[in-house]
Amino acid sequence: MLFLLLLACPLPRPAAAEAAPVLGVIYPDISQPYRAVFTEILGGIRAAAPGRVVTLRLADDVGAHTVSGWAHRNDVQVIVALGRSGYRLGRRLRADLPTVFGAVLIPPTPGDGKPTGISLVPSPRALFARLHALSPRTRRVFVVYDPNSNASLIALARRAAADQGLELVALAAPDTRTAVHRYRDILDRRAHSGDAIWLPQDTVTVNDGVVLPMILEKAWEKDLVVFSSNPSYVQRGVLFSLYPDNQQMGRELARLALSRLEQGGSDAGGGMQPLTALRVAVNTRTADHLQLNLSRQEISGFDLVFPSR
């Protein structure tokens, strides 16, 4: 009965909400467990938006016209477009309505006039800060990247590394074969104990079945720190990874949307920002092997800890 009462009781809404802008969220209509990602982002948006939040799930056949009509009917003043389909449709809407983009894996690209939003790509600055916190002796980071998709990310990373006193050795590899050669070169000759290898979100250079096991085995032997932006790699033996904090990402997207609205929808100072709302997954077995001496307090502050058995 209490459960039913909880469901039935509407929560009080602040009086100011009536005057606050209506925020519209469009996101892909996909199944669980992926849908939970968008549910959590929505939770964050709702928590940070002062006014009404309306949502539209985008089925495959939804076009920009449908979205535009929905926004009009609901008096939407600013749109948060999530996911790939949100990005595709939102780009066509942004001429009419201020729109920000999120939960989409595109390289961070600052610049006036470009779509404004938050990418799923973790901030290199945050990655390097976490690297320094976990492994203070690391001074050099190797990364093999696909120049066709991640050149702008590497440019951002170079600045972040320089600011944090790290040497970033970035090696381009336009295909998996070249990537394997690059990694062999790094692992056999160039990297030394304490150096780090960064595995970006890149299907060309990081192959789960071939490249990753090779890196993990050699890194274990040579005391190299390996980090990534994919928490499943941490279970496999990567020291740490940063992955999205969905609730917090939602809050930041709401704030960004409101600030765009205040600017009158201008894309000045726009562009996709790297993700800074991040959670951390750590492999304590690897940390022990690297003799990083993590305290229980540090460990309890991580969001995912492996191995769990």
Next chain:
Amino acid sequence: MTRRFCAAALGLLLAGHSGFLFAKGPAESDLSLSYGNQQFVSIATGTRQPISQAPAVASVITRQDILRTGATNLAEALEAVPGVHVSVSSAGYIPIIQIRGITSEFNPRVLVLINGIPITNAFLGNRGQVWPGLPVHDIQRIEVIRGPGSALYGADAYAGVINVITRGPDDIHGTETGARAGSYGTEEGWGLHSGWLGPVHYAASVDLLHTRGPHPTIRRDAQTALDRLMGTSASLAPGSVNLGKRRGEARLDFKLDHWRLRMGYLGSRDQGVGAGGNEALDPAGKASSDRYDADLTWHDPALTRNWGLKTQVSYFQVANRTDLVLFPPGATFPNGQTFPNGVIGDPHVYERHTRLDVVGLYSGWPGQTWRIGSGVSHENLYRATERKNYTLDPGGFPVPLPGGLVDVTNTDPFIRPHDRYVSYLFLQDEWGFARDWDLTAGVRYDHYTDWGKTVNPRLALVWQTRYNLTTKFLYGRAFRAPSFAEQYNINNPIALGNPNLNPETIDTYETAFDYQYSASLRGGLNLFYYRMHDLIRFVNDPSSPIARRAQNTGGQDGYGMETEIEWQPLDSYTLRANYAYQHATDERIHHRVGNAPVNEVYIRSDWQFRPEWNADLTIDWVGRRYRSPGDPRPPLGSYTWVDFTLRHALGNSGLELAGSVRNVLNQGAKEPSLLSTGSNVNLPGDLPLPGRNFYVALDWNF
């Protein structure tokens, strides 16, 4: 290349057509690169992972495992764990969780926790004689530790520890409702919701079920033997076991900063008593139960730079009520007494448990983590009532009471109210003493106001042998506290209590290997040896020819192994298999310990053959079961239990349809009935399990 070929071959074998592999949509691809595969999306959008409290041989059953295998209660879900088999008892068919061959009628040697809090009843040391089964919709995961855990968990963490973690506010996304209907008139409905009340994140859930229950046939029961002796025909055998019930569960969970308040209820009505409270079929007998639990927890893992602290106050209240016809109407006994209405007994037991636990973590010394904990609990059997229509004569046979069914709570009770306080202190250090070597050493002191003290140590040496191989060497001692029935039973000559009992203890030695052969293939091997001491049994007592009293008598030795593999050649396909072997001997008479399978094989094939379709096949081969010493029957044969579950997401509506067939092969599977007294077996044909049955279910998440 070989591996790829095998994966491709498997794909063709399973699919039989070109639709085996499916492409992810762009949204899913983005999310897979950011969170990992589907399993990781679930993990990354849920609560934090547990940090294991001490090295052990452990398994985790996730919510996804439960959903995909179609398990409908805790007992079914546990079958997947290597070395664990769930048998049933004759009374109510309540689960007997057997770990590494350690088994007994009431199953007190396994500690079951809900959110870390024991749900043990003091009366028998088990989950209670009226156990309605724990529904699964509110379970986030189940952590199973095989081997001893008393150095951290205290009493009854003997053969293993099962910790059920319920779904908290972070684990439920929006609102979920569902319904299930299937064989035996089974209908179940559930609803879960999470949201915010100001700064408080809350979750609420309800689950309601009613069923007529499976009704396999018992051919001969305790009354059959009596009928032969007395020339009567009172037995209801052949007849079916009675497993109908109505069950309800509700949970509330509130989170605010470091605070957590959880409350739960699990209860049953009109619960059938299986093959009868006295192993004579009893269609009229009914049982009911109520369990309330609540805990208020304050947890700050980083209270200061070097200290973390968790404080928990918890409460558990349980009522087990059984209204039994122990022998059917017309039963006549060798003392010449006849019971036209049957032999009736209605024992009810009520308990309250309160606990206070404080655990601190200190990591101020480099390379070491100290865990220190202390607490006190009050176990209070505050009421035990009974109505019955008989008493026992000196020969142990029933004699009708004048006045028929009489309340004997104050005149001839089976137990009087008792309580005890338990206080404890533990200390554990996890020390990385050399590169890739960790030593965990712990000890726990428990003091019971009724039987005294016990000290239980634990040592674990963990060696990170290679980047993909971990080796563990483990030793632990555990204890089982004597139950109130074993200590304080009265007026029941065949099960008299003994207040001078010592706890049962067990010393266990284990070696465990965990090997990640490749990205898609992982394997594990555990070897164990244990020695149990001071086992509590009801043995002949000099007070009368029929009297049996609880005594510490003898021990048991056991050794064996568990091995498991997990192969995931594709994101959409996983094959898991495990094999367990155990060899246990009763040291008094050097006889193999009975009633648990010597060998068990479990295979699970899980295949998401379309984004919206999942097929899951489990095959559980339960090997031969030896009989107890004195049981004249030949060993009970093996059986193969196959379940198949198909799940289908209806577009992206949040609707999911599931269909499950249990015991697909319709095998006449049986679990062992137990020896009664001497060489008598009341149910010589053992305990038949349900035949092929099915259900369909619909879930809606919005």
